[in-house]
Amino acid sequence: MHEVNDLRRLTLFSELSETEAEMLKRFVSVKKYRKGEIIFLDTEPYSGFYGILEGMVKIYKISNEGREHILHLEYSGSTFGEVPMFENMSSDFEGGLTYPANATALEETTTVVLVPMKPFLEFLKSNNNVCLKMLSAFAKRMRFLNSHIESITLDDVSKRLSRYLLKELEKKGRKSSDSDIELEITKYDLASHLGTILETLSRAFRKLHNEGIIEVKGKTISVLDVKGLRRYQK
Amino acid sequence: MHEVNDLRRLTLFSELSETEAEMLKRFVSVKKYRKGEIIFLDTEPYSGFYGILEGMVKIYKISNEGREHILHLEYSGSTFGEVPMFENMSSDFEGGLTYPANATALEETTTVVLVPMKPFLEFLKSNNNVCLKMLSAFAKRMRFLNSHIESITLDDVSKRLSRYLLKELEKKGRKSSDSDIELEITKYDLASHLGTILETLSRAFRKLHNEGIIEVKGKTISVLDVKGLRRYQK
């Protein structure tokens, strides 16, 4: 279904000209994964970054005790695994590059493109445009990481949850105006993303429910009191 | 002492040609701060990023309860506050830009340059080189943020401390080979950086000491058993 022709579906490449996209096409390759399949591990040698044409991917780390923490959830249109590409440029680089985290497909049909390092770096040199776009994408991700750290170190679990729900509301907000949130991931994954575990997340949902702020019905969260939610994380 | 002429002391600009440096000089300005002085707050409107010519700066967030968390410690040669510069480029940008965190000088004589947004973005358009350097700096920082999150969510405080000490050893390692670490910051700031508080950090030091791994004498940490330290965080 999705082909190399869809390259411009990726935000990073959305403004490429026809000829530029053609150049890219020559060296990228399309791959498909099923739910739960691993795209790369943080131990693997680096070959290039990925862009999502369809589906959803989680980027995560695992502790020695086996606990998992999800750093990012990436959706169709976005890219991941770009970081190492720019690390062989810094003077203090030594040894082989690896991916910074693990990546696994979350949806049954997840289609990605692999953009290999060397040809892409060449491509970048003559495409200041894409360079700037990439900086913009990095900036966005850093802002996200900052606020993620902030929330993990300074907020308790219910606050983190309310923060997450508000962000989801904002996302939906652009499309529809009702205040129902449909969780796109399992609560296990959500817990891992919020830096906690399933049981604790469950109790946080209950707490917000008891305060009359939300209603939980499976994967559907109805926000009854947006102001309350906003007040909550302050 | 430090002047606009020192622009190439910043890693980001270290490879600029004479003429390029000249261009930059026209619009940057030098500022000096004393220990404890605030450089910017996360509520302030964004004007541009900073580069450190001399001294040290902490980048941090503060919770509503007044707890502080240090995201980065930046030293002479590095830049900070670049993120918002690339955020007005993304399509979903709305409203005025602010700094993503607070910045405060940690040393008595801290000298920085302010690089204002608009002229620098213009400059970037014709300097693919600097663009790539910036990507490399961003990549490095993201790698750091990732491992920071990993350590905060998956390790306990003593592990985080041992991780920190190992990184410091590595840094020193390039210069001298002995295994003494001279803390450049107060233990209060270190605690804040490790996502904990002074008392807990103190106990973590004691724990590592009791295991015979380190010796603590004020701001000097002697690592007696590097292997033990390495083993510790696994």
Add this chain to the structure above:
DNA sequence: CGTAACCTTGATTAAGATCAATTCTCGTGG
């Protein structure tokens, strides 16, 4: 040499992880 900033230690409390037992939900095959 005195004072303020810095650090340590102990006792107590609180948040969240772990362990264990159910319950709920939903897709699949009988």
Add this chain to the structure above:
DNA sequence: CCACGAGAATTGATCTTAATCAAGGTTACG
């Protein structure tokens, strides 16, 4: 269409870690 079973989620009891509260000690520096 129902029943079964597996994965997902909830709930309770207990344990662990780290935050908080409180007091005292140490160091650096004017």
